[in-house]
Every structure is written in structure tokens, then in C-alpha cells.
Amino acid sequence: MNEDFILIDRFLAGDGKAFDELVIKHQQKVFNIAYRMLGDYHDANDIAQDAYVKVYYALRTFRRDASFSTYLYRVVVNLCKNRLKSRGRERKRIAVSLNDPMETEEGIEQREIKSTAPCAREILDAKEKEKLIREAIGSLEDGFREVVILRDIEGLSYEEIAQIINIDLGTVKSRLHRARMTLKDKLKGII
């Protein structure tokens, strides 16, 4: 019998330590999925913990038609999507259009966005590179971000990703390809 299912049975029989074992066993992956989805360490910690709390109360109704890890990743991905949605609403409220004129001491001038591309290769250290990757992933559309994170960063199979996101295999493949091509263009200066 699956090791996770044994732990779930022990937990349902009243052994609280079995739940802790489940947390510890999967926490690394859950935390990193949340971090890559949200791009923020504290938010990732919060959401990864919330995923376990949700699972704690749901284990009794868990139907075992998928593996426990698939179920757990589905919960964390959905919680991340909700957090991103509420962040989006927040951001809309305070967003300043880049086309809006900017007020400076010399008067009102147009905003300018400087390209970092030409000298990027020389000045980038590992931290900046990591930041650019994070931003590039963050700029992907909903539905594409999670596919590339689960496949290329976390190394999950197409089948598992299809179950987690509840889409068919063909859609996983096409979204993955589109997300990779977008990232390839966005990260041109650093890879």
C-alpha cells in the first residue's frame, strides 16, 4: 500500500504524528511550488501552511482516486491562484500607468523605461538572475505559469500536471510549449 495512504490511515485513526510526517515529507516541494507561483518568501510560507491546514480538515473526505501528493499540489496551486487574484485586485487599485506623465522637481515629464538588455550579461550576478527568472515566471499568464513551474522546475510528469490543474494532456503540452517560448524570449539576455 502507498506510504502516504498508510500515514493517512494512521492519522484518521487518531495518530496526530502521522499528519506531521505527511507535512515533513512533502513540505519542500509544496513550499517551492508556492514560492515560484507567488515570487514571495513570506506569502509562500503562509500559503503552503494554509494548504496543509486545508488538507488536515479534508483528509476524511479524500477519495484516493489520485495520489496524495497530486491532491496536495492541487490544493496549493489553487490557493496560490486565489492569492494572485486578490493581489491583482489590490494592484489594480494602486497601479500607475506607465504612460501617465510623471511629476518631478523640474516639472512634468514622460516616464521612460530603460532597457537592461545590452549590458545585462556583464552585470548580472546570481541573485539578479534569480530575480529576473522570478519576474519572467510571474509575468506569464494564468494557466501557463503553473504548468511550467510544475514541469520544468519541479519535474512532475505531464499526467500528474493534468490531474493537478484539471486539464487534458494536450492542453498541458501546448501551454508548456507556449510558456517556455515566452520565457525563452524574456530571458534572452541572461541565458
Added chain:
Amino acid sequence: MDCKEVRNLLSAYLENEDFAQRKIVSEHLKTCRNCAGELEELKATISTLAGVEKLEVPSDFLEGVHRKIKPEHQINEVWKKLFCPLHIKLPLEAVAVAATVFLVLTIYNQIALQPKPQRVALKSELAKAPLIASPEREATITLVSDDIERDLKLLPLLVNEVGGKIVEPPKEAFVKKEKFVEKKLLPQAEMADRMERKAVSVPTRSFDMTFQIPQDKMSIFMYKLEAIAPPEAEYGRALKSKELPKSEPVIIHLKLNSPQ
């Protein structure tokens, strides 16, 4: 196969999918430097992503999970901390006697030391309490269930678990909801993207029920309710009035719907 088609197949090519297509792409790459370059860039992107740093989980992660699983888990932990360090086990009778003495003394102190004006305060508080349930102490929650039969059995158990009371048992109501479907206007290929949105009635199974939940159990109840609903389910938020006396339960009108 032209460059555009080949580029759409590069991910599949790297994942060793579809042998026949792989051969065609491979032939194309031998003669097209642009597409070969694209493939190299794509490979580099994938290996960059695979090599991103994996973060360590904060050392207090598990503790944080425990803190959030309130209050049952915490209570268990408190009990453990209280009794586990003791090498001798107290007999249950001794604990019960000590608890009873403590309770009697506390109640006696309350009665003996209670100042008289407090009775007036109690009266005025009663006078303020509405005769019928005020809307603030009620909440309406809509739950979209993927397994309505299972959840109908689980909900009463859940209400029981948090010390709640069922006021109105589940009653079935068939409702018809409008759903928009897209309909092709013309069959010709050039007009295929012209669609018309049309509303159709879709029968939805729905159950209505009402129950009372103690205020201090509301957060745990909501957690459990979320657990019943699949992660994608939508539910309303329970509203709680700050002025509501702690002893008053919250009345929940729950609507359990099958997904459309």
C-alpha cells in the same frame, strides 16, 4: 514542414515524443540554422529553469501549521504538555476532586463578591437583545458540491462535531439556472468565428438547510466546510456582528448546489 510548424514542435521534440514527427523536425533542423538556434535557446531556457535554487523551508514551518490548525490540535498539544512531562500519573478521581473544589470556590467568589448594580446591567443588556433574529447573526453560504449525496451525509456530522444544531434539515429544491452557450451563426469556414450567445435553462439540484453554530466554533466550522467542498468550489463568507453577544449562535442558511 515550414519553420513556424517546426518551432511549435520543438518542446515535443525535446521530450522525445511522436517518433514520426521527430524525424521530420530532425531533418528540418539539419538544414535550417534559425530553427536549430531556436532549439538551442529553448534547451538553455529549460536547463536554466531546472537549475533554479530550491529554497529551504523555514525551520518553524510545521509549528506554523500547528498554530493554524485551531483549536482542536492546540488543545491536544496543551494536554500533552500538561501531562506528558509528569512521570507519575494522577488518578482521575484526584483531578476531578481538585477541579470540583476549584469550580465551587470560583462560583462562590463570583456570587459573594458580585456587586448589585451588575443585575441592572444584565437587564439592560437583555432589553437590547432583539426578539427576532437580527440579520447580523445570520449568514448565507452557497456551496458547490461535486458529490451532493456524500456532502448531504457529511454536513449534519460536521454541524454535530462543532456543537451546532440543525434547525431545518436539508430540503431539496430543483432550480433552473440560465447558462450561456455559444452557437455558430453560419456553417461556412470563413464565418466560423462568428458566434451567437444564447441563454438556455439548465436544471440544477439544490438543497437548502439551516443550522446554528456556536460563535467560537465559526472559524473551525468554516475550515471544515472548505474541506468538504472541493478546492475549486466557491462559497460565500459568513458575516458575524461584533455586537453579537458571545453566547448567541450564528445561524447559517446553507445552499448546497450541484455544479452547472
